[in-house]
Amino acid sequence: MPNETILLLGVNHKNTPLEVREKLALSSGYEEPLQALGKLSGLREFYLLSTCNRVEILVSATAGEDVEKKLAKFLFGDALTPDQYEKHLYAYRNEEAIHHLFMVAASLDSMIVGESQILGQLKEAYRWSSEKKCTGPILNKLLHKSFSVAKRVRSETQIGSSAVSISYAAIELARKIFGSLDDKRVLLIGAGEMAELAAEHLIGNGAKEIVVANRTLERALDLAKRFNGSAVGLDELFEQLEQVDIIVSSTGAPGVILHKDDVKPLMRNRRNKPLFFIDIAVPRDLDPALNDLDNVYLYDIDDLHNVVELNKTERDKEAVKARRIVDEEALKFKDWLGGLGVIPTLAALRKKGNLIAQMELERTLPRLTDLSSKERKSVEKMAGAIVSRILHDPMTFLKSESCKDQSEMKVDLFRSVFGLEKNSDNE
DSSP, rough: TEEEEEEEEEEEETTHHHHHHHHHHOOOOHHHHEEEEEEEEEEEEEEEEEEESEEEEEEETTTTOOHHHHHHHHHHTSSSSSHHTTTOOEEETHHHHHHHHHHTTTTTTSSSSSOSSSHHHHHHHHHHHHTTOOOOHHHHHHHHHHHHHHHHHHHHOTTTTTTOHHHHHHHHHHHHHSSTEEEEOEESSOOOOOHHHHHHHHTTTTTOOOEEEESSHHHHHHHHHHHTTTTEEEGGGGHHHHSSSSSEEEOOOOOOBOOOHHHHHHHHHHOOOOEEEEEEEESSOOGGGGGTTTTTEEHHHHHHHHHHHEEEEEEEHHHHHHHHHHHHHHHHHHHHHHHHHHHHHHHHHHHHHHHHHHHHHHEEGGOOTTOOOHHHHHHHHHHHHHHHHHHHHHHHHSSSSSHTTHHHHHHHHHHHHTTTOOOTOOO
């Protein structure tokens, strides 16, 4: 790939505030932006990723063309001047572009390290670019490799296994108590946003049924409908406590709404089946003394924050392993890319060797009139074998590690030594 550059240019949540990202001159979806990109000169292949937290353009472009300025203009249009957006815009070339793409795919550049959503977004963006024939051999190979890098990071590290949100932390604690959440019944006390999110995760992880108890029955009914659950008034709370397994409380009450003495007699009726309370209200809804009861487990918002912080530390440790994998795979792809530069020369050398052999056979065979058809084929085969033997060492050198250092200069010298015509894209 001697005359091409891989360029990745974009903005993201780390270095570009929302008010700047909002001014990107992109329509919704991928179809129109990809069509517009296709009209820019100098692009051989191109790919666009657009999410809430980042917009990135990846291209294989003709070296020497001022592609970077064109892409920046494409992103921002007339909304911002170069002086206004250049401090927010990042641009990576070749090895740096490859490495950055792999970091993004492995979710090491995400707002929440280890989240899995970004890989699906990358694949969806690639589907659009591929269907519109925007990508070719270089970017197809690079993007598929980014997917396999992400898969390798997931399989060889635990980067995605620890909860780093309050809702997921609640799930993690519930699993420690119950082992599995399958068929567990959940009671929401209050119908706030945090409780709703926790319920969503609980149902997504196998919980069987949601019951919503709220001061306003209408709100309880609306939320219960979302999860195909049922709604009750707060006066039915104690009756429900006998039947459920997990309670998420998030009311706006000024003080404790459920005391130890309220729950203690219920445990006898439950035959001491475990009861898991999650108190995400501030101030707290639930009596801390609940933890004194056998088979009753209570976690408040501070406990959940502690789990999150502990898990972030664990993810940071796993991220070190993940970055090593990214570094390793980026180097491998760089080697593959470097090898593309010698392919035309290898082909030209093989072609010249075969032409010489053919010319000599055409000069020699007519003189050997006594040869049988079988003998003529043996001579032709021998000529081909001699060419292969002679070319083996120079071709091995061309593909070797020692040739990769200053490869362009060495390839040019190699072509001169063997009298090969000047390197071109048409070979």
